[in-house]
Amino acid sequence: MSIWSTMLKNKQKKRKNDNVRQHNDPQKPEEQPIQRNYEDNVSRIKGELGNSTDLLFREYQIGDHKGTIVYVDGLANGQLINDFFNETLLNSGFNGNQDPFQFLIEKAAGLGNFQFATEWNQVFDSFLSGNTLFFLDGYNQAINVETKGWDKRSISEPSTQLSIGGPKDSFTETIRTNTALIRRRIKSPNLWLESMKLGTVAQTDIAIMYIKGIANEKIIGEVKERLNQINIDAVMAEGYIEQLFEDQTWTPFPTTHHSERPDVIASHLLEGRIAILVDGTPFVITVPAIFAQFFQAPDDYYARFDISTSLRILRILAFLIALMGPALYIAATTFHQEMIPTTLAIAIASQRENVPFPAFIEALIMEVTFEILREAGLRLPRAVGQAVSIVGALVIGQAAVQAGIVSPIMVIVVSITAIANFSTPTFMMAIAARLIRFAMMALATFLGLYGIVLGLMFMSIHLCALRSFGIPYMMPIAPFNAQNQQDIFIRYPIWAMKYRPKFISKGNLVRAGDNQKPMPPKQEDSQDSKGES
């Protein structure tokens, strides 16, 4: 209960601060009807858009009524409109008996879904999102036909979240394609989708998806509430929304999850999470997010449980190395030399004999160099990137050691740390580890292992205090919940994962039937008779 009370408190606080009316409200402040005179209408459109050249008008005549269609080149399917215009509208065969507007409606219905627009706001909204508008002189209504058809990227393999098994498709920049990708996986009438527009200027399409009856209504309400409070000129990508509606800003840890894999999002939806799709980005956000979730890779569910459990523990270990690798090295070599076995201590001492820097500076040089290389590698064109990595490998690997700037053991430590960092499946979590690593290094320099332990203590207090949409971030671990341990450190066999996580989902918790463990009939006959069966 207390979760909700704190959440509600936050909400009220926000409400007080933010009383600005949203532009995506259905009722807009200035309601202006369309004129009967179509010349006026056309000039108004032209005026409002400043004669933008990608705005196309094509005129036609039905009986003695002049008319025009308006659409934005590139957004609407130009080919389709052209064919329609030439074949249907120009050879209309209007015989004058009918009402010309009725006639137009019949024709337009052939082009696609249509609605009527009576107000200017509707007009602008529709053709700016790729629709075509039919104006006819003497009627204060326009026909708004859906002709969206801009050039879009086709569905390709995921580029950031790779997996060995499982589906190979990924989201694209088009929201419609993305919703379809999810719907294709969950063919349930309970998969609900709500749309809205965000960004006072850009008017980006946003969709909220959840499975009715599985997702927690309170969290759905909270998501909508927080989305409604966003008042910004444009939402360019999922990161905008994440940063605008997360629970806690002052944290390096991600409290929302995003993925470009439809299978991941679908499984999140099935666990009762809520997906937020943003037009124009191939990443879909899901909330609420918990800490353990960031160590779950899609592969975990496609391999058998023993394998995926060991891999997951390996990943957690790698995360710890990425977090503390260099810090532990510094602590061991500058404070706790007794910890190192004698032979190793002497080996390290002999390597460090000619290194002019203290261990912390040495580690810092190497870490910063590596981070620079990594950042540069991200930005550089692919062809040059190769060269950078070679130069980098030479610089930080070979030459620095030979020049006596760093010791070989330091190179090993930094490389292991770097590689361990890459094994975290989620980039946002990996980057948090990178950031905290430097703090840990400073603490280790300052007070050795005591510093590191205090740092970890600080970090765990922070983690335990975090929330994602009212759900404690460390959820099934602290507060501990025995029933929901099925997918945390140990991934239970699929047949044993009987329930959805209780802390996320509300109501419908059972996900699998009883006795799902495969029980093939016992093979009583021996190998010999196998051929006969």
Added chain:
Amino acid sequence: MENAKIKASQMFVLVVLFEMGSSILVGLGGSARQDAWISILLGLAGGILVFFIYYRLFKYYPELPLTSYLQKITGKWIGRILALFYVVYFMYVATRVLRDFGELLTTTIYTATPLVVINSLMILTIIYGIHKGFEVIARIGELYFAIIYFMAISGMILVTGSGLIHFENIRPMLENGMKPVLRTFLKETLVFPFGEMIVFTMLLPYLNNPKKVKIACIGGMGLAGINIAITAIVNVAVLGPDLFVRSNFPLLTTIGKIQLANFIERLDVFFMLYLVIGGFFKITIFYYAAVIGAADLFKLKSHQKLNFPIGFVILLASLMIASNFAEHIEEGLNVVTIYLSWPFQIIIPLFLLVIAFFRNRKKQPKQQSNQQHNQQSSQS
């Protein structure tokens, strides 16, 4: 009081961590030599009896912390003074633990580092934890409970694997009769750590299900007591009674003896890991009790305002209460137990219970309706 609720399992974990906190580090019951474990188990039994006093008091006032019902039982002014004493007592114990903790680090690993640095960093971490609230503290408890158990089990395996355990060291049992064991029980193990459960009278109202108080607290005490006794047995078995008594921190020496496969040795630093965790919880709970007690006493709306000042006082006091470790230990063994622990942990609560008993018998009908009211409110 903060608006927080925790589960029974979280309370259990907090009790375990709190009881084990610093008692595992110092050679608890050392004056009973190889019979330390007996006096620890006696201490546990006595501690549970004493806890029943607190439990009865809690039953009378299930929604109030100690500082509030003190005022109800003994009247406004005496109650306030007593409550103030309790707040100061909690602060003082937090100070002592912090000092213990700092001394351990400065004598073993950080020999050249000033005590003030070590202590202030610790208190800073604790301030942060308390700033985040009691629910968060309970959650970290759960997180570190698992880590401590993992360390304890692996430590046990390592000690056994290095062939260090010589059970013959524990004999002869009760060499000098029951006397030294009983003396240790009364002077040490009863009041430290088991009598320190008094601090939980401040925290029991946070439990979401008041029916589970008994099982959570006594279960936690039992588990912690058994763990402490096992540690004492292992320490004596590894070190022998002489070295056990001679060491400031026997567990540290025990761990230092681990030598396995010519590679796993000198694991002293892992002891330190335990130390920070155990010290953290012990100080945090006393400190937190002091903070909410003071807030309750002075009728402050939010205890957060007191968080930092009290932390600062504890930090300064921890540096000033003794000029050296010997003095600090001397105070702890001979002054605190008799003049502080016994009155605050046993005598005053006993008096309170007696008064509360008579008061509540007099007002039987009213109390009943009160209780009903309380039940209703807790149900809703």
Added chain:
Amino acid sequence: MMRKTMMIFLLIGLFMPILSACWNQKELTDLAFVMAMGIDKGENRRFQVSFQIVIPGNVASGQGGGGGGHGLPIAVYTSSGDTITEAARRATQKISRRLYYAHTNLIAVSEEVAKDGLLDILDALDRDPEFRTTTEIVVARKTSAEKLVSALANLDKLPVNKVTKEIESTEALLGENMRVNIDEFINGLISHGREPITNGYKISGNQNMSGKSDDLKNTRSEAVLSSSGLAIFRNGKLEGWIDREKARGVVWIMDKVKSTSINIDWNGKKNAITMAPIRSKTKVAVNIKQGKPVVNVAIEFEGWISEANTTVDLTDPKVIEKIDKSVANEIEKQIQSTITEVQKKKSDIFGFGERIHRKNPKLWKKIKGNWNERFAELEVNVKVDSFTRREGIRTKPFWYDINQ
């Protein structure tokens, strides 16, 4: 307000690494790893302490840092003082780095110092948190501790490893030494019912060659470190030595024998059959007879025949039985002679007193006062059960074929 104070602390925290330079932080390259310490009697001051310091660049192989192991692996510095700490501090006049004891594996004490008593040395080692409790302690026999500490070894790069590993391997394979670390030594020292023992070490051959790099150029080093007997202490002072088979007896009684060899005679041929233990278990029990303690040592011994240099039919169970008996007799003899030897020295190194203490604390209180005297007259019974478990991969020895 909270946030502000937090920020202040954060700022202080950020500056801490810079300010903390002179606390406990110590770079590896600023440390002199003391591998072994030798304690002799000093001329002007009470102790002369030698520090064996490792030169990392010369020990570790590989291209890193120091240019390969060409020079000597260790350097020895000597200084003197009235206490160990003073000597250690005086040594800093000669050594550029901070002496670091966490990796010290060996404390060597000269016979002279041992005879005067070790009580004044041990507290320094016991108290300092930097010292390992597992550091071994040996007595330099017929040589100075300084020479022992400066000796080089052919096989091991670090001479200290030679000593510690050697004790380990002789304990395991010969059974005439046993590892004794400082803690155990001190425990023996303070216990009323036990006296400490430790290993003796000597330099055999030309002592003057010890510590010279030229000596390493010979395949047969002229000065060789070798273990030599067990040193018996009483009241913290060296009382005497126990050697060879008798030392083995001590190790038997302490139940530390892992392997050794026992020769027995067969059909008139001396040392014809050799037996090596696989497992051995020693149980020491204390009985009280008429107010007097009696110690029973029972050894259960399982072994295999590692040599049979005579015609003996090892396939015959009766023969095996006979062998078992004579092995048992042989061991009994060895142990009995050990016990008489030790009793002569009036030092209860076996810890029989402790066992009596555990068995009967009241009796112990009475006899505790002059235990060592009583120990000399203690009745000790030894009983050995020997079992031959296997006889290697041959049945009858080839002697049969030769004699046919």
